[in-house]
Amino acid sequence: MNKKRGKMRLSWNRKCCICMLPAIMGTLIFSLIPFFRVLYYSMINNQFEKSFALISNYRRVLENEYFRIAFKNSIMLILICVPILVVLAIVISLILVFGKMKQKGIQISFILPMVIPTASIAVIWRQFFSDIENIFPVYLLFIWKNIGICIILLTAVFASVDKEIFEAAYMEGAGPMKIHLHMTLPISAPTIFFTVLLSIVNSFRIFKESYLYYGTNYPPDYGYTLQYYMNNHFLKLNYQNLSVSAVFNTLFAGMIIAVGLIFIRRFQR
Amino acid sequence: MRVKKSLLFFTLIFWFSMIFLTFFSRSLHNYMLNQVEIYQPKMRMFSLKGNDTEEEVKQKCYAIPSWMGEHDLYVAETREKNGEERIFARSIQVELGKKEGLFYPIMSKDYFGEPLILRSDSVLSDGEEIYVKNWR
Amino acid sequence: MLPILSTVGMSFWQEKLSLKPWTDLLFDTPIFYRMFWNSVFYAFVIVILELCIAVPCAFGLVTAKMRGKKIIFMIYLILMMMPLQVTLLPNYIGLRDMGLINTRMGIILPMIFSAFGIIIMHQYMMNLDEAQIEAARLETSSVLKVLIYVVVAQMKTCIIATAVFIFAECFNMLEQPMLFLKDERLKNLTVFIMNASDYEGKVLFPASVIFLIPVLILYLYFNETLEKGIKL
Incomplete structure (x- = not known):
């Protein structure tokens, strides 16, 4: 019984990590993941052709x-x-x-x-x-x-x-x-x-x-x-x-x- | 301590007045405007003289009461102001025909039956915003 | 520094010391109220939600033992220091993909997750009294309870200071409503002031005075708290 309960419960450390979760999720969704898309956009010539044009874009x-x-x-x-x-x-x-x-x-x-x-x-x-x-x-x-x-x-x-x-x-x-x-x-x-x-x-x-x-x-x-x-x-x-x-x-x-x-x-x- | 108290007082006044104005600024604004009544002219049959012949022609024209014919005429029109439709007074110059009974016919071709201002609280000026008491 | 304030006071009595600008604004420009309440609404909601998210996150960053904690912290630090124009583009793309452009949520959500609150709270929590947390842990195993009764209670000053700063920043935001919103009725007062010449009468100065007041009130209430908050 006691053992089971112990398993059900998360350790204190885990809980502290979970505390960070909402903020990190939000940052991922709104900043980090889109940032990779920004990187991607900066490499292609336009949204329709999607061919690689990193150098010409930057130039x-x-x-x-x-x-x-x-x-x-x-x-x-x-x-x-x-x-x-x-x-x-x-x-x-x-x-x-x-x-x-x-x-x-x-x-x-x-x-x-x-x-x-x-x-x-x-x-x-x-x-x-x-x-x-x-x-x-x-x-x-x-x-x-x-x-x-x-x-x-x-x-x-x-x-x-x-x-x-x-x-x-x-x-x-x-x-x-x-x-x-x-x-x-x-x-x-x-x-x-x-x-x-x-x-x-x-x-x-x-x-x-x-x-x-x-x-x-x-x-x-x-x-x-x-x-x-x-x-x-x-x-x-x-x-x-x-x-x-x-x-x-x-x-x-x-x-x-x-x-x-x-x-x-x-x-x- | 007294500073904090007066600050609290000021805060309350500020928020209350903002809430109050949010709800009532519209009606206060309307209250401050020139209050007018409008009149929708109706078509009537007039017997008019033709330009070159003496013959009388029956014709349908907008009719205005005779007493209005002796004053300046204003129409009420809606126009956009600050992102909303508002009502304004616009002075018009019309050509009136011969009085027939209690009515004058309006001869001008550029009048299309816009509502006319019947009476107002104070003297109207061209382009003034007005509040219409009997709108629609 | 205060002469600026008095000029604010001075300049709205324009046109031969008349009340005309004020009546023009208060009675003739109903959209002003919409935008005013929008500003207040956005600022309040963002402050509350951002604190709800930043406080646990900072707490986690301080107390949790976890690999990669330093990296997360560094990412937030860099994010906080990035110019707004840089973060706006990822935000815009994220919002566009979720179809949140031109909604209230589109303004609120990215702001909630801004790094500013997290970093500031993290700095404050560095000198949190650990013994008290340990003591509280003996009583309860709920992180939430520890957070509310120990952490928040200890850090009232800092939280208030952070809240005021976030409020001031949100009240003052300009680019987000300009770029994320198309509907005039969802925009906030900053946009109104920006486009004040589109409206009739000299509404600019009275509008900016009213715009100042809420933040000024907060400042006057909490100025000592704010100073302590920065120094920590």
């Missing part, structure tokens, strides 16, 4: 002028915005932690841009910068939206840095600039690196904001990013081009993420 997309502009703009966004964002966040959080300010309220107010629906904000932005004809407003929007989480992550780390080592350094006559450059930043390097990675990832996601800001599928050339390229092909339902750029995007983003994660691992050791 067509990669040689496309708009795709190049889009790719260049996406890279520019990462190269220009992310450093500005992270440096700004570091400076602000240093001031918040080591300055003599009441930091609690300020810190909380930095969460606000994260949760506020960007649709409303992009509208205001359009009103403000209606006569500026460059990418700058979008960059500003990006920084505005993402600086909050960076600051919160960084202040948490800076606040946990041991204060005693500062006093020792201070005795030796080092200025505050020097202390922070040589001590605070190296100590919190993993987190700083994590914020950089997070900002890069978020820069892939700026599409929605920029889309609402420009209010069109065809923004000026300087604002045209990879996401626009994909979105426009999505509206045309051009599966081949779309699949190729999706695969390309996946590889590109995956590379950055992988490098980032490996670096963070290194730092932590």
Whole structure:
């Protein structure tokens, strides 16, 4: 009797595994399995003939002028915005932690841009910068939206840095600039690196904001990013081009993420 | 604590007003519009003078009450606005024939018997949205 | 940061400080309400269902002893960091094959299984008190009971923070309704704001103010919880 019951029941470990099942099933159905179909689409010439055309597909997309502009703009966004964002966040959080300010309220107010629906904000932005004809407003929007989480992550780390080592350094006559450059930043390097990675990832996601800001599928050339390229092909339902750029995007983003994660691992050791 | 309380108050007000407006915005909107009554003109036989002859010809025409003939005429027409069919007033210029009894005949060829606005609460203007009290 | 908010307040009093935009929106644009409630509906349903799925999954990821656990975690991590445009295409294909394009479910289902909730919950559960789980296991063998009475009870703050973030994200989603839905009446407020110029009157600013309010309320309620939630 007892034995039978034991057989009927699943072990605790099994049950824990079953807990994961719904989520994994969902991910499989909606993301992973279709992703292989995307791979497949990117290899054939069209849905009816289904002949192998991997190379010509990729060549067509990669040689496309708009795709190049889009790719260049996406890279520019990462190269220009992310450093500005992270440096700004570091400076602000240093001031918040080591300055003599009441930091609690300020810190909380930095969460606000994260949760506020960007649709409303992009509208205001359009009103403000209606006569500026460059990418700058979008960059500003990006920084505005993402600086909050960076600051919160960084202040948490800076606040946990041991204060005693500062006093020792201070005795030796080092200025505050020097202390922070040589001590605070190296100590919190993993987190700083994590914020950089997070900002890069978020820069892939700026599409929605920029889309609402420009209010069109065809923004000026300087604002045209990879996401626009994909979105426009999505509206045309051009599966081949779309699949190729999706695969390309996946590889590109995956590379950055992988490098980032490996670096963070290194730092932590 | 007081902040939280006023926030709760505000939250309740917001959601209640959204629910309220969801159900009643339509009727409030209608209430704010110009309330009109319409009149569907009917065909009647008129004896009209021909253009070149003196002979009288019997002809069927849309008829409007004589007192309406002395004012500007508006028709009620449906048009799409914000994704729905709404009713608007449109001013029309028609050519009226000779009064016969209590009615005027409408001579214009571009009038096809659209409902006319009989009376309205306030002065109508061309292209104004209206609410028709006796629609259909 | 707050000046933005005040400008939101300022800018809807346009046209010589009149209430016209507001009356135009509130009384003259009935589709606005549909889209507003759509937004609220999608956000609520997604938050609840996503938590129902992400919490057990994260729990499993933390407690279960199983080969390939690390790989699953890595897949989720990469999925979370992928740009939306990349994940949209597989989602679209999956939905198309099941005939869910242009239905409410088409919006809700892919969002439920988003990696964000799972990863965040996983990070929180790393510092879960294991002794309590062990103690609870002596009393009951039901995973569900352990989950509800121990895990959820311990992690209220984190769950609320996650819920608010998911809510904010869903409230703000634009691409999914734009691409997966054709029927205007199923779309949400973001689309309305996007296409505000199609409607009569200056409905854009009042609409975006109303759009802000639900999230703002949540933020004001839970701002300290949110901050704690991020820091963990």
